[in-house]
Amino acid sequence: MRILGIETTCDETAAAIVERGADGRGHILSNEVLSQIEDHAAYGGVVPEIAARAHVEVMDVLVKRALAGAGLKLSDMDGIAAAAGPGLIGGVMVGLTTAKALALVTQKPFLAVNHLEAHALSPRLTDGVDFPYLLLLASGGHTQLLVVKGVGDYLRLGTTIDDAIGEAFDKVAKMLGLPYPGGPQVERLALEGDAKRFNLPRPLIGRKEPNFSLSGLKTAVRVEAEKIAPLSEQDVRDLCASFQRAIVESIIDRTRMAFERLNDLQIPVTALVIAGGVAANSAIRAGLESLATLKKLPLIAPPPALCTDNGAMIAWAGLERLSLGLTDGLDFAPRARWPLMIESDSRESIRHV
Ligand code: KG4
Numbered sequence: 427m428r429i430l431g432i433e434t435t436c437d438e439t440a441a442a443i444v445e446r447g448a449d450g451r452g453h454i455l456s457n458e459v460l461s462q463i464e465d466h467a468a469y470g471g472v473v474p475e476i477a478a479r480a481h482v483e484v485m486d487v488l489v490k491r492a493l494a495g496a497g498l499k500l501s502d503m504d505g506i507a508a509a510a511g512p513g514l515i516g517g518v519m520v521g522l523t524t525a526k527a528l529a530l531v532t533q534k535p536f537l538a539v540n541h542l543e544a545h546a547l548s549p550r551l552t553d554g555v556d557f558p559y560l561l562l563l564a565s566g567g568h569t570q571l572l573v574v575k576g577v578g579d580y581l582r583l584g585t586t587i588d589d590a591i592g593e594a595f596d597k598v599a600k601m602l603g604l605p606y607p608g609g610p611q612v613e614r615l616a617l618e619g620d621a622k623r624f625n626l627p628r629p630l631i632g633r634k635e636p637n638f639s640l641s642g643l644k645t646a647v648r649v650e651a652e653k654i655a656p657l658s659e660q661d662v663r664d665l666c667a668s669f670q671r672a673i674v675e676s677i678i679d680r681t682r683m684a685f686e687r688l689n690d691l692q693i694p695v696t697a698l699v700i701a702g703g704v705a706a707n708s709a710i711r712a713g714l715e716s717l718a719t720l721k722k723l724p725l726i727a728p729p730p731a732l733c734t735d736n737g738a739m740i741a742w743a744g745l746e747r748l749s750l751g752l753t754d755g756l757d758f759a760p761r762a763r764w765p766l767m768i769e770s771d772s773r774e775s776i777r778h779v
Pocket residue numbers: 436564565566567568591592593595596607608609610613702703704705706707708733734735
């Protein structure tokens with residue numbers, strides 16, 4: 427089975443082709459991503475209108491490239507998938523409409539994919555992870571601890587009560603005069619900083635519910651920075667290191683609580699998985715690695731290129747759904763908000779068995 431997947435929910439335009447072979451494993455045949463980071467850099471964040479226009483400009487070229495890279499034609503596809511949300515609505519419309527048009531002209535099944543579900547299922551593409559697994563989904567827009575029990579079957583254990591983890595990295599970076607997106611910048615500078623210099627809070631640590639809170643930590647960084655302004659380069663490095671250490675400790679504590687909850691619910695999991703853009707952070711990966719070892723579980727982290735937004739994860743989620751006989755109608759509307767449902771997916775998919 428081969429699927430073309432299209433992603434346009436934020437500031438990456440992406441198209442990819444993924445195949446599931448006879449061995450049941452997924453193979454990425456092509457994976458084209460065009461980042462708009464430069465278009466948004468001057469504004470310190472993603473500007474929705476600029477994003478939507480930029481998607482339109484490159485969408486067709488990217489689909490062509492994905493097909494050429496795989497040496498395939500549209501007629502070789504078994505289905506066409508696009509992220510239908512959640513995301514910036516103008517951008518979502520671009521990818522969704524493109525996929526619908528391609529499905530219509532080729533008469534192939536159309537798959538409306540939830541972007542969060544695509545992140546959640548991506549470790550099955552990269553590492554063939556079996557259900558159920560505990561997933562920390564951490565990106566610029568989302569922070570969730572989920573049990574992934576099956577396709578469309580998710581149990582949310584915790585989420586953020588304010589900022590997303592990636593958003594906190596981006597806001598702290600902006601505050602320290604670093605370019606967008608801030609995560610990679612903070613990580614790089616933290617390597618040469620003193621993580622013990624600033625005494626920052628570890629929000630919610632020890633609380634039973636595995637939720638996150640980042641805004642107090644972000645404010646604490648601001649207060650410390652204002653106390654010593656103007657900041658030297660070393661001050662910035664030390665603030666980055668102290669902030670990152672606080673985030674890592676908070677993530678480990680929150681994930682530990684999620685494991686306790688799993689224990690109470692008597693749900694055994696096969697792995698601890700981290701996905702979403704923040705999963706590219708080595709300090710966070712290392713912290714979770716030691717927790718997983720303690721739990722005698724593997725830590726699975728898709729390679730960085732598949733942690734950040736990409737088309738392969740959309741194609742794979744479409745493939746998983748199509749394998750179950752699930753497809754969507756061409757009237758499927760784009761969704762700015764689309765939470766992963768507790769227990770089961772709310773969508774009324776067409777089931778062909
Ligand atoms: O999943 P993603 O590409 O897009 C969505 O938000 O859906 O995630 C992007 C986020 C940004 O907030 C970025 O700063 C963060 O992931 N990020 C990182 C790192 N690389 C990307 N955060 C911390 N450390 C990193 N190395």
